[in-house]
Amino acid sequence: MSDLKIPRRRGRRREDSRLADHVDRLGEEHPPIPLGSVDYSMKKPGLLAERFGPVLAYMTRVELEVERNVLELNILLPDPPEVDRHFYADVWMPQETRHGQILDKLQHLIGVQPHEPNLADVSFSLKFLGALGRMPGVQDVSRMLYYLTGLATERSAVIAYNKFHAGLVGLGERAIAATVIAPIRRQEPGHFAYYQMAAQQLWDQLSGWQKWLTRELRKRTFEVVGAYNKRQVADFGNVMEALKMSDGGEAELREYARQVGRAEHELMWAHRQGMRVPDYVFKSLKRAAVLAAERKGDIWPAAQPAGS
Numbered sequence: 001m002s003d004l005k006i007p008r009r010r011g012r013r014r015e016d017s018r019l020a021d022h023v024d025r026l027g028e029e030h031p032p033i034p035l036g037s038v039d040y041s042m043k044k045p046g047l048l049a050e051r052f053g054p055v056l057a058y059m060t061r062v063e064l065e066v067e068r069n070v071l072e073l074n075i076l077l078p079d080p081p082e083v084d085r086h087f088y089a090d091v092w093m094p095q096e097t098r099h100g101q102i103l104d105k106l107q108h109l110i111g112v113q114p115h116e117p118n119l120a121d122v123s124f125s126l127k128f129l130g131a132l133g134r135m136p137g138v139q140d141v142s143r144m145l146y147y148l149t150g151l152a153t154e155r156s157a158v159i160a161y162n163k164f165h166a167g168l169v170g171l172g173e174r175a176i177a178a179t180v181i182a183p184i185r186r187q188e189p190g191h192f193a194y195y196q197m198a199a200q201q202l203w204d205q206l207s208g209w210q211k212w213l214t215r216e217l218r219k220r221t222f223e224v225v226g227a228y229n230k231r232q233v234a235d236f237g238n239v240m241e242a243l244k245m246s247d248g249g250e251a252e253l254r255e256y257a258r259q260v261g262r263a264e265h266e267l268m269w270a271h272r273q274g275m276r277v278p279d280y281v282f283k284s285l286k287r288a289a290v291l292a293a294e295r296k297g298d299i300w301p302a303a304q305p306a307g308s
């Protein structure tokens with residue numbers, strides 16, 4: 001039996017080394033964006049605020065809240081692998097915090113009402129899960145949920161920043177597109193790659209009951225990026241509307257859900273034949289679209305003109 005365990009330990013060390021090398025490259029190749037590299041010159045700041053104010057306010061809050069996210073991780077993962085701690089404390093947090101600082105200055109320059117970030121309050125449910133994490137096997141489930149959340153978050157961020165960039169170029173705001181949004185979106189795929197490698201490695205190591213518990217908890221706790229209450233869910237619906245990710249009805253929203261949930265579908269749900277996307281992803285996005293429309297006194301999806 002001892003001979004059988006040696007290759008697995010060696011394989012695990014190789015995987016950890018790959019992750020560590022990836023994190024080191026991220027830190028070296030993508031340091032926090034220099035503040036002096038940003039060109040805030042704009043042609044029509046009022047129009048920018050009108051078209052993309054909800055997007056900018058939401059993105060800014062989410063980026064600034066990484067400070068609280070790290071507090072949450074320290075509670076959720078009492079004894080994380082060193083590579084995880086190195087990633088979220090030394091690479092991810094400095095990069096994301098700088099994103100928030102840059103976006104925050106932009107929203108103030110164009111007169112967007114900021115969304116107040118929550119930098120310190122940690123939910124009871126997360127504290128409870130963190131306490132359970134001290135039990136054998138449970139922290140690995142928490143780690144898996146962390147990686148899955150990271151996958152969905154980073155995929156959503158890439159899609160949103162791509163659409164925001166295209167929208168800014170369409171408005172003629174090329175300086176903001178090139179020196180604010182482009183450098184930010186350039187750093188997000190490296191985060192996604194980390195979560196993807198870490199998730200695959202851990203999933204292969206989980207026992208049957210851990211995989212079952214992960215699936216059940218994921219179905220019950222999935223929420224759209226950065227939304228922790230009903231108002232914020234509706235705010236996310238406004239973001240989708242401004243970026244034209246939800247105005248095409250359910251078919252368009254299902255495609256967006258497929259992109260957001262593809263990685264966890266391939267990892268956890270590939271055995272479900274015919275299932276193209278976890279249903280809980282689509283339901284969460286649809287709820288955001290519906291709440292945003294209801295807040296304006298409308299219904300979602302809006303009726304399309306005849307012949308459209």
